[in-house]
Amino acid sequence: MDRSRKIAILDAPSNLGLRPPAPHTVPGCAKAPGALRDQRLIHRLKARDTGCLTPPRYDPTHWQPGDGVDQAAEIGRYTRRLADRIEDMWRERTFPLVLGGDCSIVLGPLLASRRRSDRDRSRRGLVFIDGNSDFRHPGNSEFVGAAAAEELALATGRGQPDLTDIEGLRPYVEQDSVALLGIRTDDPHRVELEASGIAARTSPRLRAEGPQRSAQWACDRLGNVATFWLHVDVDVLDPSVMPAVDGPVNGGISIGELGHLVSAIVSDQRCVGMDITVFDPDGDPTGEYGRALVDMLVSALT
Numbered sequence: 001m002d003r004s005r006k007i008a009i010l011d012a013p014s015n016l017g018l019r020p021p022a023p024h025t026v027p028g029c030a031k032a033p034g035a036l037r038d039q040r041l042i043h044r045l046k047a048r049d050t051g052c053l054t055p056p057r058y059d060p061t062h063w064q065p066g067d068g069v070d071q072a073a074e075i076g077r078y079t080r081r082l083a084d085r086i087e088d089m090w091r092e093r094t095f096p097l098v099l100g101g102d103c104s105i106v107l108g109p110l111l112a113s114r115r116r117s118d119r120d121r122s123r124r125g126l127v128f129i130d131g132n133s134d135f136r137h138p139g140n141s142e143f144v145g146a147a148a149a150e151e152l153a154l155a156t157g158r159g160q161p162d163l164t165d166i167e168g169l170r171p172y173v174e175q176d177s178v179a180l181l182g183i184r185t186d187d188p189h190r191v192e193l194e195a196s197g198i199a200a201r202t203s204p205r206l207r208a209e210g211p212q213r214s215a216q217w218a219c220d221r222l223g224n225v226a227t228f229w230l231h232v233d234v235d236v237l238d239p240s241v242m243p244a245v246d247g248p249v250n251g252g253i254s255i256g257e258l259g260h261l262v263s264a265i266v267s268d269q270r271c272v273g274m275d276i277t278v279f280d281p282d283g284d285p286t287g288e289y290g291r292a293l294v295d296m297l298v299s300a301l302t
Contacts, residue, residue, distance in 0.1 A: 007045050007301060008094035010085060011037075011052035012275070014078055016071045017104030017148030018246060020060055028282030029246055030058070033099035035281040039294040041099075045301060048094060053078075053085055055101075065143045068160050075104055075147055076162050082108025083115065090272065097301070100277035102246065103134060104147040106231045107163070109273060110155050110172035113229055118169060125177035125228035127218050127265055128152060129258070131235040131249045133180060133200065135189040148246070148278070152178070156198070177225050179218035181206055181261065182236035184251050203236070203253055211257050215264030222270075230265055230274035232258070234293065242292070244283030255296050262300040 011033035018027040033052065042049050056074035063070040082098075086109050089096045098105060106126075113124040130152075136144055137153035144150055144159065154163050156178065157171030164170050180193070180200035187193075193200050199221040206214045222228055235245040238252035253261075265271060276297070284290055 005093055005095045007047040007097050008050050008089050008092070009042055009045070009047045009097050009099060010050045010089070011099050012055070012082060012101045012105040012108070013052065013099075014055035014101040014105055015058045016055055016075045016078060017102040017146055017151065019070065019146045021246075026058060027102070027246060028280040029100065029102050029278055030055075031281045032101065032279040035279070035284065035287070035290045036099055036294055039287070039290050041294045041297065044294065044298045045097075047097065050085070050089060053082055063145060065145070068144060069147050069150065069154075069163055070145045072147070072160065072162055075107070076166060078105075079107040079111055079163075079166060083111040086112040086273065087115065096273035097297075098273070098275035100275055102148040103130070103151050103231070103233055103277045105277060106151055106229070106275055107155060107172065109229045109275065111166055111169065113227065114169045114172040115167070116227075120226075122226035123177055123224065124173060125222035125225035125270075126155070126173045126179075127222070127228055127230045127271075128178060128180045129182050129231065129236050129261065130180065130233040131182055131184060131203070131237075131252055132233070132247075133183050133187050133189045133193055134233075135193060140189065140192060152180075156196075177222055177228075179221040181214055181218055182253060184249055203251055206261075207253060207257065211260035212264050215261050219265065219268045219270075225270060227270050227272040228268075230262070230271055232262065232274060232276045234276065234279045242289055244280050244289040246278045246280055255292055259296040259300045262296070266301060
């Protein structure tokens with residue numbers, strides 16, 4: 001990260017990409033920005049507060065298998081609005097830190113990046129830290145539905161046009177300008193990722209190589225991109241240290257490893273912003289996991 005650029009924090013408390021955890025319930029991830037703010041994140045980062053982008057109403061009640069991505073129209077509208085806000089933050093020479101919300105919010109920054117590519121004909125990239133590849137799409141699954149399990153496929157142009165081709169800018173990121181870190185060895189889409197040319201390093205490999213070398217590997221795999229965005233899904237962490245996520249998956253990394261990874265990646269001058277997603281305060285009644293996340297972010301970004 002260019003240390004001359006002030007960090008600017010924007011809340012994106014969207015649950016639109018998630019299915020309900022149980023009938024007639026609402027996911028808790030929309031509460032994450034508030035929980036992280038409660039831990040004095042803005043003060044500790046000396047960041048600019050750019051407020052909250054309120055999402056459309058969460059209403060998954062009418063979705064049925066075969067309908068495509070649930071709440072797609074609402075996600076599309078929110079993606080455009082989020083892209084507008086990210087572009088405003090870049091014009092103000094700040095480094096956006098977007099607090100989600102579910103993983104579908106990454107489509108906003110990637111659309112903003114793609115708009116820049118359309119103007120200057122330069123390539124933009126994505127470093128994707130996640131416990132899952134989130135690469136489900138109609139070509140590999142009988143049904144799609146939850147955009148938070150499909151956002152990487154959508155971002156690389158796989159899926160329905162109202163989400164993959166907003167403003168005629170499909171794809172938002174080229175597949176050879178993406179690097180994944182932290183997916184599990186049994187991820188169902190690993191073979192397809194490799195066949196598509198999308199670089200991926202599993203959590204055991206990441207731990208074996210160490211966060212510094214893994215970060216360098218990811219940045220190198222992006223090639224000659226002008227800039228890149230960093231996406232962090234908290235479920236990359238092992239549930240033993242971070243159970244407060246929408247879908248915990250065993251075999252993850254430690255919070256210290258994640259902090260070193262983020263610090264090394266944002267030190268690349270091409271990194272122009274990041275989001276953090278899927279923290280669920282409903283699983284954190286004492287606030288200890290929120291404190292740990294804020295401690296990690298403050299250490300990594302300062």
